[in-house]
Amino acid sequence: MSKTFLAIGESMVEMAPTGDGAFAMGFAGDTLNTAWYARKCLPSSWNVGYYTAVGRDQVSAQMLDFLKRSEIETDQIRLLEERTVGLYMIQLKDGERSFAYWRSQSAARCLAADPEHLTAALDNAGLIYFSGITLAILPAEDRETFLESLRAARMAGAKVAFDPNLRPRLWESADAMRTCVTEAAGVCDLVMPSFEDELAHFGDQTPKVSADRYLAAGAQMVVVKNGPEEVICASGEGQSSFQPNPVHNIVDTTAAGDSFNAAFLAEFLTTGNLAASVDAGAKLAGTVIQHRGALVDCMAPA
Numbered sequence: 442m443s444k445t446f447l448a449i450g451e452s453m454v455e456m457a458p459t460g461d462g463a464f465a466m467g468f469a470g471d472t473l474n475t476a477w478y479a480r481k482c483l484p485s486s487w488n489v490g491y492y493t494a495v496g497r498d499q500v501s502a503q504m505l506d507f508l509k510r511s512e513i514e515t516d517q518i519r520l521l522e523e524r525t526v527g528l529y530m531i532q533l534k535d536g537e538r539s540f541a542y543w544r545s546q547s548a549a550r551c552l553a554a555d556p557e558h559l560t561a562a563l564d565n566a567g568l569i570y571f572s573g574i575t576l577a578i579l580p581a582e583d584r585e586t587f588l589e590s591l592r593a594a595r596m597a598g599a600k601v602a603f604d605p606n607l608r609p610r611l612w613e614s615a616d617a618m619r620t621c622v623t624e625a626a627g628v629c630d631l632v633m634p635s636f637e638d639e640l641a642h643f644g645d646q647t648p649k650v651s652a653d654r655y656l657a658a659g660a661q662m663v664v665v666k667n668g669p670e671e672v673i674c675a676s677g678e679g680q681s682s683f684q685p686n687p688v689h690n691i692v693d694t695t696a697a698g699d700s701f702n703a704a705f706l707a708e709f710l711t712t713g714n715l716a717a718s719v720d721a722g723a724k725l726a727g728t729v730i731q732h733r734g735a736l737v738d739c740m741a742p743a
């Protein structure tokens with residue numbers, strides 16, 4: 442298996458309030474978060490890359506710089522003349538955060554518009570990671586191209602992991618989201634949903650129902666996260682559950698699932714040990730939620 446972990450999706454400019462009326466610029470996005478943590482968790486014998494599309498302007502160059510400084514490879518990223526990266530702003534009112542997005546014309550929406558470019562990017566990957574947000578931002582006609590490329594990569598030996606990350610507001614309809622996410626699960630070795638989302642948008646009554654639904658869709662294995670509750674792992678061989686250690690002093694749950702996925706996958710790719718993988722995922726997520734922000738530098742580089 443090739444030792445390249447390739448995450449695919451949209452990285453955005455983040456403008457976060459600094460408390461004095463000003464905003465600090467950063468970069469974030471669910472799949473970027475997972476790539477960033479995967480780089481910290483995987484040994485140096487693994488490459489971690491990110492695939493997306495960005496512009497040729499200064500802010501896009503700054504994003505690429507950020508990725509490179511984070512030791513995430515950017516060689517495959519599409520560069521588009523006419524577009525730039527998406528942006529979101531975090532606003533605070535009475536301690537509550539709200540988000541405003543400018544992403545409808547973002548370059549990342551074109552990440553599957555050139556099938557040859559996409560296929561070439563996937564060519565060398567050992568593990569391909571994407572999310573429901575990756576699918577949501579694509580024009581409907583590109584989603585099929587994207588899934589077809591994943592099927593081909595898998596036939597060529599890559600493993601595919603997917604977090605459904607259900608965000609109905611990004612989709613043309615909730616039905617389109619459910620249909621596409623279900624089809625995507627069918628091309629995956631590993632589906633990693635969060636039960637809260639599955640309950641809200643598929644109406645699953647228990648994590649086991651979510652696991653069974655994704656197995657029936659064709660996933661080889663399903664790992665259902667559920668906040669502080671048990672993590673359920675299910676495959677054709679049966680089901681097991683693991684209780685994460687309790688976490689006190691929770692400050693910010695941003696990127697809990699993204700960081701869990703990274704540490705889980707890093708352990709699973711290197712040892713294949715399921716219990717150790719859940720433990721690694723829960724340990725990292727448990728640390729991340731005790732800090733503010735998505736990208737928490739809470740471990741020594743690999």
Ligand code: ADP
Pocket residue numbers: 635636637666667668669672685686687688691694695696697698699701722723724726727730
């Ligand atoms: P998401 O951020 O995608 O909604 P979850 O909330 O299900 O994901 O959390 C992902 C993982 O983070 C959980 O499986 C668990 O390991 C850890 N986690 C999240 N919230 C808590 C919590 N309150 N206590 C302990 N662990 C937590």
